[in-house]
Amino acid sequence: MYKEGFIEVPGGRVWYQKFDENGNGTPLLVLHGGPGSSCFSLQVLKALSKDRPVILYDQLGCGRSDRPTDKSLWRIERFVEEVGQVREALHLDEVHILGHSWGTTLAAAYALTKTSGINSIIFSSPCLSAPLWEQDQKRNLQKLPVEVQETIKRCEENGTTDSEEFEAAIEVFAQHFVNRMEKKPEWLEQRPPEYRNAEIYNIMWGPSEFTVLGNLKNFDCTEQLKEITCPTLFSCGRYDEATPETTEYYSNLTPGSTFHVFEKSAHMPYIEESEEFLEVMDDFLTNIDRK
Template structure:
């Protein structure tokens, strides 16, 4: 267990601001550190994973620029390298000599980058609803939106051709995609709504990603670690929902490239299986983590 993984909330000082951290549980298992999606989404929707706290400390934190952490208004901060350094500082501050790393969506990209740079002491990793490259992710969302009604596709194509991503009709069409491939239940879970509110006008998301999930124009657009997956010797669990916006080919690529990977798919979920099939999702993580403690 980390030297400073006592239960409760705290702030960790970074050169550019403070990040909020909350440690839940004090079980004897190896601590689990959670990386939320977005970028800029905040920890809220990952709250169901707190159920694992009867086994081990579960560490939630809001990455700089969102949630309960500071939100400096400098777009130059929002780079992969800085977030890797942030994660390293959080780990050091908590005294995590050995821990499990969980990354969902953008958090999965950050986890992959961290595993390539700082693998020592990472007992295992969960890469949830993510990919090894942005290009593969975007290609998948393009294929998925071809399954939508023709009028929805025409609306998306028309406004994108004009570079207009804020028109109400365009946002409504994006919402149709999200209702199919992001979260399929109505109403949305309150914790997910809080995370989505974090993304409204979020500078981090706009700088690194772009307008939405299938128009990636930010500084992450060229990110690709597919050729380096074989360097990751850590045991990895890959999770996705059957209707995930990260198409199954994204998981196939990860499974083929990672030397020690296993995978599980949740048949009634899209991108947020931890909310859509909470009990089954927590059980799958619990089994994997226990086997790799």
């Protein structure tokens, strides 16, 4: 069964889709990356709906959701409230949460409100500390050709991160640390560019991946991870922006968590190694539902 529609949240309406093949497992709510991206690339997760309902939605301001112009909406507290509104509207009294990248930032912030009914959290390629993420990207940059490093540094210093040379340098970075596939899936290449909202990204993160200037600059919940007591799975790609070292560090701070590395992937293992990704997620969720 497939269903889609809109849900009223603070600031407008968000678009959601629900996949349900009549599985009786606890529903899975997916929080996409960004901020300012969409759930488009996470469509592969609908395969998990054989055992449980799977809900994906585009956060406010991006994808197929409303595009309000009020810049005060782009802060993590409002996005946390949005997750609660989506759960309430879809009657998700008990839920598993899978966050990817910025979606893990949101998942952690939401879980730390001590809300009830979260049966587990999957932190996929996590960003749980903006300062740590920034440090890791600076280290990742050092693995690239010197001219690429210099271009990125120069464009950041000159405020020309919207230039073609910066875009070209970022593409090299992406081939190493975001998606290492030589040939991307055709459906992924068809993602409408208007689904992204650069304004949200700039306000919350900044004009560049490598230096956090937005309102998430000081986000760091590492000291609070011990307060997350539901089962957790931390995963990342071997070549991920969310480095295996930092992802394992987060996992070690979280009681009873498990940790998995996708050996052939960067930041998009759900596409780069989709079969293994789905298998690992399904095993984790099914084991929890059986308890």
